[in-house]
Amino acid sequence: MKRRTWQRTAVQEALASRDDFVSAQTLHAALREGGSPIGLATVYRALADLAEEGDADSLQAEGESLYRACVSAGHHHHLICRSCGRTVEIEADDIESWAAGVAAQHGFRDPQHVVDVFGTCEACARR
Numbered sequence: 843m844k845r846r847t848w849q850r851t852a853v854q855e856a857l858a859s860r861d862d863f864v865s866a867q868t869l870h871a872a873l874r875e876g877g878s879p880i881g882l883a884t885v886y887r888a889l890a891d892l893a894e895e896g897d898a899d900s901l902q903a904e905g906e907s908l909y910r911a912c913v914s915a916g917h918h919h920h921l922i923c924r925s926c927g928r929t930v931e932i933e934a935d936d937i938e939s940w941a942a943g944v945a946a947q948h949g950f951r952d953p954q955h956v957v958d959v960f961g962t963c964e965a966c967a968r969r
Contacts (some may be wrong), residue, residue: 846924849884849888850888851893851894852873853869853880853888853889854882854888854892854898854911856869856872856873857869857881857892857910860911861929862910862926862928863901863908863910863922863927863929864909864910864927865907865909866882866886866889866909867882867960869885870882870885873885883885889909897912898911898912899912901956901958906935912931913931917931917938918931918932918933919931919957919958919959920932920959921929922960923960923961923962923963925962925963925966926963926965928941928963928965934957936956941953
C-alpha cells in the first residue's frame with residue numbers, strides 16, 4: 843500500500859464524490875476549481891495507485907482511462923449510461939460461469955475478465 847499523502851486523500855475524496863467514471867483531466871480540473879494546487883501528474887499517479895489497490899475501478903473509453911471510486915469489495919461489473927455516465931455496480935454470477943465455460947471450451951485456464959455493460963439509463967431515455 844502506498845503512503846497516504848494529502849494529494850492522494852484529495853484525489854480519493856474527489857473521486858468518491860462522483861457516481862460516474864471520470865478522466866484524470868476532469869478530476870484534476872474539479873480539484874483545481876476547488877482551490878487545490880495539485881498537479882495533473884499527481885492525479886494520474888494517485889488514480890493508478892487507487893485502481894491497482896482495488897479502491898477505484900477503471901475502464902478504457904475511446905482510448906482514455908476513466909476512473910470511479912470502487913463501492914463493492916471483490917469482483918463486480920458495471921452498468922454505465924452512455925449519455926450521462928451514471929454507473930451502477932452489479933454482481934453477475936452468470937457472467938462468471940459464462941467466462942469460465944468459454945475459456946474451458948477453448949482450452950484456457952485461469953480466466954480473468956472485465957465486463958462493462960453500456961446502455962441508456964431511465965432518466966436519459968425519458969429526455
